Amino acid sequence: MQTLSKPDPKILIALDFADQAHALALVEQLDPRQCRLKVGKEMFTLFGPEFVRSLVKAGFDVFLDLKFHDIPNTVANAVVAAAELGVWMVNVHASGGLRMMKAAHEALLPYGEQAPLLIAVTVLTSMTDEDLAQVGVSSSPAEQVLSLARLTRDAGLDGVVCSAQEASLLKAELGANFKLITPGIRPAGSDAGDQRRIMTPQQALAAGSDYLVIGRPITLAPNPAQVLADINNSL
Numbered sequence: 001m002q003t004l005s006k007p008d009p010k011i012l013i014a015l016d017f018a019d020q021a022h023a024l025a026l027v028e029q030l031d032p033r034q035c036r037l038k039v040g041k042e043m044f045t046l047f048g049p050e051f052v053r054s055l056v057k058a059g060f061d062v063f064l065d066l067k068f069h070d071i072p073n074t075v076a077n078a079v080v081a082a083a084e085l086g087v088w089m090v091n092v093h094a095s096g097g098l099r100m101m102k103a104a105h106e107a108l109l110p111y112g113e114q115a116p117l118l119i120a121v122t123v124l125t126s127m128t129d130e131d132l133a134q135v136g137v138s139s140s141p142a143e144q145v146l147s148l149a150r151l152t153r154d155a156g157l158d159g160v161v162c163s164a165q166e167a168s169l170l171k172a173e174l175g176a177n178f179k180l181i182t183p184g185i186r187p188a189g190s191d192a193g194d195q196r197r198i199m200t201p202q203q204a205l206a207a208g209s210d211y212l213v214i215g216r217p218i219t220l221a222p223n224p225a226q227v228l229a230d231i232n233n234s235l
């Protein structure tokens with residue numbers, strides 16, 4: 001008997017809306033086999049866990065992008081709370097340190113196969129050399145991303161958030177199974193906005209990104225479902 005493998009959509013749509021009805025109108029046009037959804041700080045703060053549960057109930061894999069950064073005990077309890085929501089992926093800040101990341105990883109072990117993927121943010125895709133220098137980091141973004149990605153791997157996490165510009169370096173250094181989630185994706189000709197380390201969807205996938213986070217180029221488009229379909233077809 002032939003077994004059908006579960007679809008593994010590469011695009012994670014960042015739902016960054018101040019209005020829940022607007023977000024849900026977009027979600028209704030989407031198919032969980034074609035994309036996953038990302039809920040970040042804006043929508044979680046406005047609409048809370050109930051909003052996340054409604055997306056999970058509608059059949060979507062949800063990346064809860066709250067970037068936890070706190071003492072180990074607090075972060076461990078926060079990722080457990082995320083697991084209880086049934087999300088597919090959750091994240092912490094790698095700069096919270098090795099002990100913090102290990103505590104988060106260990107807190108999810110009782111969930112076994114049901115645990116969400118646990119990843120760590122390295123250097124925000126909005127940041128340049130100059131931004132890093134202003135917060136006391138003298139390394140380049142690529143050096144800092146690699147150093148934090150190694151720490152993340154040592155803590156036992158599943159992967160990192162980085163820019164696609166660092167993807168080929170990280171795949172070569174950390175191996176194929178260490179997942180790379182890359183925001184800062186901009187289809188050719190679209191506005192970079194506040195993002196600085198950007199790549200097109202096609203370049204990002206070729207460089208080794210596992211999942212592409214795309215927000216405004218899809219959500220602000222007149223026909224978001226068509227833009228999603230066009231990007232998926234181009235990959």
Ligand SMILES: O=c1ccn([C@@H]2O[C@H](COP(=O)(O)O)[C@@H](O)[C@H]2O)c(=O)[nH]1
Nearest residue numbers: 014040123124125183184213214215216
């Ligand atoms: O380094 C990071 C980490 C997270 N993000 C988030 O991704 C989306 C990107 O949205 P766009 O509209 O495509 O710029 C957004 O929710 C960020 O909070 C990131 O951009 N960079």
